[in-house]
Amino acid sequence: MGRLLQFIFDHQQIIYIVVLMIFVGIEVIGRVPSVLHTPLMSGANAIHGVVIIGAIIITGKAEANNYSALILGFLAVILGTLNVVGGFVVTDRMLEMFKSKKNKQA
């Protein structure tokens, strides 16, 4: 119990962020129309591509002769970029269709 309290005290900033972000995440998409479920999932998918930051950090701080870290990091950067770029582009393509149609209506 004491250790748990100490843990919360030591990491209160992060814990605050986590708790607040959970509420924000739920609040922000709370009333999304079902039309947008697929693009929204795809957009959220692109946003968690932020994991690429970690991939860049591990690659960038690896010793120049630590090839296992370099290769794994390099792979991680590729995968993370795929997630980010692919995610945003796919989402944009989905949404593009909604837009072009709206212009025609107007």
Next chain:
Amino acid sequence: MLGNIITIIYLVSSVTFILGLKMLAHPASARRGNLIAAVGMGLAIGGTIFLYHDPMTGLALHNYKWIFSGLLIGGIAGMVSAKRVKMTSMPEMVSLFNGMGGACAALISIVEYNNLHAAMANGVPEGIKLSIFIILLGLIIGSISFAGSMIAWGKLNGSVKDSSFKGQSILNIVLLVFILIMAAWVINHPASALWVYIIFIFCIVYGVFFVMPIGGADMPVVISLLNSFTGVAAACGGFLYDNKVMLTGGILVGAAGTLLTMLMCKAMNRSLKNVLIGSFGATATGAASVEHGGAYKEISMSDAATIMNFSSKVMIVPGYGLAVAQAQHICHDLEKILTERGVDVKYAIHPVAGRMPGHMNVLLAEADVQYDKLLEMEDANDEFKTCDVVLILGANDVVNPAAKNDPASPIYGMPILEVELAKNVIVNKRSMKPGYAGIENALFFQPKTSMFFGDAKKVLQDLCNEIKSM
């Protein structure tokens, strides 16, 4: 000084993620929202590459060759595959990209574990248990998300079939418990570098077994769930590096993804537990097929054309069959031809029709079908009784009356499109095979239902020609 700038960049990026997600939830601003989040992501990536300094050593990042070539390869591959993918294959593409993110998180954990292990040669650093805990959490969630997404991807593009064996759910639980025990052991005995790979392999196996038995109608829920998993895995990285943008982005997606998963479960009136544990189909198919194995009638091309031509109101119910056949454009043509002849044509969209919520909306939007022609489920159900013809194009489970009146059916309780209220129902399918959920559909055997077999695109093409010649 540089440290301050990167803090501000991360703050801006975090705000763009929140704003972007918020704007994505509204039709008018969705596209801009996506763009804003993308800009924020670019800022965060650029800022990290050039401004990041290791808080322990104060050193800037190096190995730029590796980083930039990785960015270049991933960027080109992502761009090309995302630009080339057909609209019908969007859902599996999302699943694939999600898997990439999960794998990325898992790789980060592996490298960090190795780093930690190397650092331990000079004595055990303080707070190592917490670091290992976070690393393993990222590894476990990331690799399960990766393996699960790959299976979901394979299932959606048809290369992986549903399969389950007796006692699989028990095996899954045993496997998960075993993984957790191993993880707990490693946290307390961070001795061997090998363990992290063993856990990784077990997680991959678990991820495969986890998604393998989940079938058909539940795939959207699974992808959404895995999407939020990857978010949490990314947040683990944020915790590890005390990196706020990874933390906010990851948790944001984790929370939003979980809510989206629950919204989808709600649309199908099922609990998440039910989706994950109850493997769909196997028992129900046997029981239901005995019950309804009656006679069905087929309708000829000219009859179908005639009846639609002389209707005053036609409702089209699109499903995955329409997407597979790429028939959205010809479907729009049929709608135009009928409209020219004074028929009121509308589309009834079930929230989980296709392979993802909103799948049909995206598909029909591609074909320029007008927004106000698409009715959501409740509105459509009000209008079916005034329809002369309901034309079902490759939809099955979302119009299965068993969801209303057969408590034994696995889809019992799911809200459906009540097409049987219309005067006539024409069902276009490729064969009498049951739908994706593997359940027989009593609708097909009702007297007002006629079957119209064939590929949706070809059938619609012929139908258009037939009606034009009338």
